[in-house]
């Protein structure tokens with residue numbers, strides 16, 4: 001067995017030979033510069049800097065050298081690695097930039113090309129008007145209440161003081177749901193939501209109740225079997241007809257500008273006294289009345305437009321929900337939404353409102369005040 005070779009020269013170990021290492025560097029540089037993709041570069045790095053690369057293998061030989069030779073060999077390997085890494089980084093920057101450039105080119109979009117847009121819908125005028133009406137009342141601190149469209153007869157009629165023999169309770173006016181003895185109807189107005197609000201909420205109550213209603217009506221220019229109403233109800237201490245008048249005047253002005261209103265005596269079972277509210281025609285301001293030269297389509301030259309019903313809540317309604325009518329009083333009102341839209345926007349035929357033509361929705365919205 002030979003003893004340690006004290007005169008060991010790193011030059012004598014082939015892998016650590018200066019020329020051999022220079023050759024490794026040359027090959028690595030050539031391979032790296034030849035790589036023209038990130039994947040190719042990765043492979044070149046693995047081949048020339050990885051664990052099994054010639055440089056790594058040469059590095060392992062260092063351990064076999066005598067201590068005094070290790071430093072030089074180590075430096076040589078270190079410099080070689082440094083050089084290869086440097087060339088790798090340069091090439092990596094070039095290849096990355098080139099790949100990005102190629103991707104950008106390949107995915108280039110011409111933003112000026114005309115495209116076919118999907119036609120957009122429009123908010124239905126009934127929905128838009130309901131939103132607007134809700135806004136008027138929520139701005140005064142009122143709440144919006146809702147109820148079901150399939151309603152109990154007691155809530156739709158009895159609790160509202162509409163007795164069993166009232167003509168509106170017949171099948172010619174009301175849509176009953178089978179089996180008839182279950183007492184369920186498609187609500188004929190939004191007034192049952194008044195009852196629900198009084199049963200479910202703490203007093204005082206200030207609510208508006210917009211919603212869909214159903215009647216066994218004809219389908220013609222001024223009637224729809226399915227239509228919308230907005231109901232208003234306030235029950236508090238000391239409420240009088242004056243509060244009703246003030247509230248409805250404000251409501252009318254918010255929607256139609258500076259118009260005059262009038263209350264005409266009327267009858268509703270759930271209010272006492274009851275009235276119908278008219279608006280002075282906001283188009284002709286009454287000037288078409290008796291003036292055939294200036295007919296007005298909006299009010300049919302009557303000067304006034306019937307807007308809705310209202311009144312002081314009948315104490316019998318309060319009693320039906322267990323409220324002491326000696327302490328509390330209130331007012332209520334109800335308007336048809338489609339009817340309001342008709343005269344507000346000059347719509348001639350209600351049927352167009354349910355035909356679902358988006359162009360109609362756009363024009364009617366566009367024509368809104």
Ligand code: DAH
Nearest residue numbers: 189271309310311332333334
């Ligand atoms: N419910 C009535 C209808 O459908 C409208 C109405 C009138 C509602 C007077 C009210 C009211 O709250 O006080 O014709």
